[in-house]
Amino acid sequence: MSKHIKQPQSPFDSKLLMCALLDSLKKLDPRILWHNPVMFSVEIASIITLVTFALSLTGANTEPVWFTGTVSLWLWLTVIFATFAEALAEGRGKARAASLRESRTDVTAKQLANAEFNSAFTTVGASQLHKGDLILVEAGEIIAGDGDVVAGAAMVNESAVTGESAPVIRESGGDRSAVTGGTLVIANAIIVRITANPGETFLDRMIGLIEGAKRRKTPNELALEVLLIALTLVFLLVCANISPLSIYSVKAAGHGTPVSLTILVALFVCLAPTTIAALLPAIGIAGMDRLFQKNVIALSGRAVEAAGDVNVLLLDKTGTITYGSREAVSFVPVGGHNERELAEAALMASLADETPEGRSVVVLAKLKYSLIREILKDSEVVDFSAITRLSGINMEGTRYRKGASDSVVAFVKKSGAITIPSDLAGVVDKIARAGATPLVVSKDSEILGVINLKDIVKGGIQKRFLQLRSMGIKTVMITGDNPLTAAAIAAEAQVDDFLAQAKPEEKLRLIRDYQEAGYMVAMTGDGTNDAPALAQADVAVAMNTGTQPAREAANIIDLDSNPTKLLDIVEIGKQILMTRGNLTTFSISNDIAKYFAIIPAALLSIYPQLGVLNVMRLNSPHSAILSAVIFNAIIIPMLVPLALKGTKFRPMPAERLLIHNLLIYGVGGMVAPFVGIKIIDMCIGMLG
């Protein structure tokens, strides 16, 4: 099942192609096609040519049957190519949604009255679970709905959602409490409080999004559609205007025939921005799909496009800029204490600390002094909190603490310390300046020394930031570290700015300040304390391993829980817009050549002099018009791969990017149809 996600099918897989073909015919229904007004107008045009074809069969229309027939055929193909492109883009998503649905097959849940493992349960269907219900999930059972673990800890296999088969730990409290319906508990048991009503679960939303069923047009898409509709209307009027003008010209010139309905309709379809209109839905769907291939779920297309506009990126230092865990590398005693004394206290303060940092202190103490301790029964664990910014343990009447320098100093003063070792500030400062984290260790009211926790900046991250800077995106590192440490790492990673000793409310304020100044802000987060900031950010990426509040506040969820994904999301957001812009320019540039093909052909009988405008030297008026129509149709399937993959993204300043794209899609769009129409005309010439 996970294979569908990890290894996406090629969009041109033969089974998908067949499905898309069927769907594309269904989409010809005017009630559906109406949502794409440009293509809807082409469908009407096709119907009109079908009538002129019928009339030439009966002889009521003097135009040759082969001409009206082929024009009609190719206009129908134009519409079908458009619906096909959309169907193809949807196809992959549908296949995936189907596989996700399998994992949602009705499971039963053990509903509890209260959050205790030994209380009695009643068995209910998953679809009967509502917000606030408590369920017990034991090893080997599928979790019936989204929720928060309220008691216990378990190994959970989330491959149904993430595609990652390595099990993860889900436990009550902390930042790893969220579970997703449809995932499997492998070991241990947990009690889950349901947080989503039936039909609104994460899996449901995901299926809806992937299927494209709930896909709403984004503001940018709507604005572009306005432009396309306006152009279509203008071209409709242009073609309508040709008719009376040609009627007058026939009288004025004394010969020739007014431009026929078939030709006017053909000209209209060629001029209307059909290329972009045909591919517009596919571009958006395919963009979301590409995100999904990167294991990112965007809860709306709007969020993805907003990501393309982001100009401030708030990145958590840990895990994004540096490797997730810092390691204790040395103990530096202060105030005349010796290293062993310090190591012992550090070990005690870290005994209950399950973070990688805490564990690395335990490991270092063991390595250096072979120290091993265990938590005794009546000891009191002090967990780290963002407010106190220290943690430790009270054991055998002694209070061991470790934490940021100012917090520990404040703590020991409160515990009755009169003096603070004079060399502490120097040591802390020295470690911090080197970009490492100094963790001060205290025992009761005495400060013993400092643990040197080293932070390692990820390789190649500087290059990534440089790219972002060249795109005009400012990076801000957020860290709970003290300003000195933060500055050193910020300098090493080459971020533009940093927020040190960040508390939740400071993050929120920072985002508000940036937004007030007009910036679009993106941030990643996973903890419950990130939720307010996530809700405030324009683009909020939550890690799938994060807490339920964080996931609810976000508009994008990263199933891999890899914070660097934000950069990919920005890229895809930009790609979607660029593909639309480039194809719009291409589509409109094409019109110039089509005019040169059709106008002389249409008016030749009235004014033979206009033959000089036939710069492509096309064979005959009929073949010229047909060539333009055929080119206009086949350019759509030819550009489908581009629409699905997106135009290549290159990080460079806006102006250079514009020139680059204008040269390819603007100039290319002007030249390509001259060549294409000429080739098609030559082929028609060879046929007869």
Next chain:
Amino acid sequence: MNSSEWLQTILFFIILLSLTKPIGIFMAHVYQGERTFLSPVLVPFERLIYRICGVRTEEDMDWKRYATSMLFFNLMLFGALFVMLLTQHLLPLNPQNIPAFPWQQALNTAVSFTTNTNWQSYSGEQSVSYFTQMTGIAVHNFVSAATGMAIVIALIRGFVGRKTSIIGNFWVDMTRGTLYILLPFSMIAAIFLVSQGVIQNFNAYKTVPLVQMTASHREVTIPMGPVASQEAIKELGTNGGGFFNANSAHPFENPTPLSNFVEMLLILLIPAGLTHTFGLMVGNPRQGWGLLAAMLFLLLSAFGTLQWAESNGNPLVAKMGVSGVNMEGKDVRFGLAGSSLFTVSTTGTSCGAVNTMHDSLTPIGGMIPLSLILTGEVVFGGVGSGLYTMLAFSIIAVFVSGLMIGRTPEYLGKKIEVREMWISILVILTAGVSVLVLSGIAMVTPSAIASMANPGAHGLSEILYAFASMSNNNGSAFAGLNANVNFYNLFGSAAMLLGRYVPAVAVLAMAGSLAEKKHTPPSLGTLPTDRAPFVVWLTLVIIIIGALTFFPALALGPIVEQLMMAGRA
């Protein structure tokens, strides 16, 4: 071009460009309510006007209120002129006892002057009394121009505003624009024109013996009138409605090459200056220079093409042994360059004054003024209206280029969204749609075709030009078309109203919508709109939209006419 023509052209652009900045600064001061060198004299007058009219200067208007005030004011002005035209035979200052207008023509004329079009289906010396000229038409020349300027200033305030619904006070903008800008400038210009021989009197028409009498013609009637006072604002306010039928080709309107030079300058002065006013008010003068560069490029290309087409002359005439430039319909006082420059200036802006018979230009030459009008009057454009139409084009250009660089498009820090797109499209396409529809109807309406002086492709150009001119509020005539028939009077009125007020109200709506947005500071990812690449792209967008909309019509008009002419030669 000979050396004096080169000199005149180069000097013209040097003077125009060197005046742009001071005029732009002055207008920015005026509209922002800052002190100018005229304040000591005019502030008392300004206060007096507010007191008499009961204008509360401190009242800030949102866009709806601004637009309602504008429409109400214009409706009143229209009504006044309409009634005046119907009753001028009863009013004073009518030494020639000129009769009243028929209602259809009165409607067309009142609409024409209220909309700053100044299309004339009458000839001034035969149909309009001095009273109507001075208190009707000349007044409209001021206020219709001031209306256009007020609208673009409101739009600029929209770009500048941050999360506000306020876009200014219409009455204050109208008063300041008229009092500080239009009145002083036209006074100076009128006095200068008088020095060149433009007349200014209330005398009855003079009948004098012909210098070279013929058997049938022994004397001629020379019309008189208060011409200079109206001539200055006619050019300055890009109005274009001539006192006389011959407009700026008449020696009493435009007597010397120097007066011609100054009149051309007056036409372009405010539209050019407004680009700088815009740049200053949005806090980046380069934004204004960028737009000016695009306008200048289009004007120079048009001038070059027209000059080239006319100096090639007419091959059919050449076959008869008369070689040289095409001087038919041009005045030797102004020469080829003086005529070409006037022609592109008056059609690039929505002025419509003429010193040349556009109907007599070579087919391709005639296509130049036609194309300038059809691109939506943005090549400097009408006072105010040119710049706001140009800004709408900028928004379309920013939108497509913004997508091409992968960002939600933003212009001057404001995000361009669905609403701005709708409005920009209304602004730039309303006139074009009106041209397409009405010229189409005309081509199959016998009474409309009967007005043509020339059959064939040229007649098609005449009708296309007429509706282009009216829809885009230019007002110049290709001539060769009898426009005083119900078809043109009535459909023309509709075209002028649509072409003026749909964009005007849309622009004010956009000002309101932009003012409410927050401002996004530029970054490397923002496309700079004050640099060459964007200016080139903007120019291309203008040309491509114009060409795609009108290529078939132009092919059946001037293009085929030129080909046929070349074929017969």
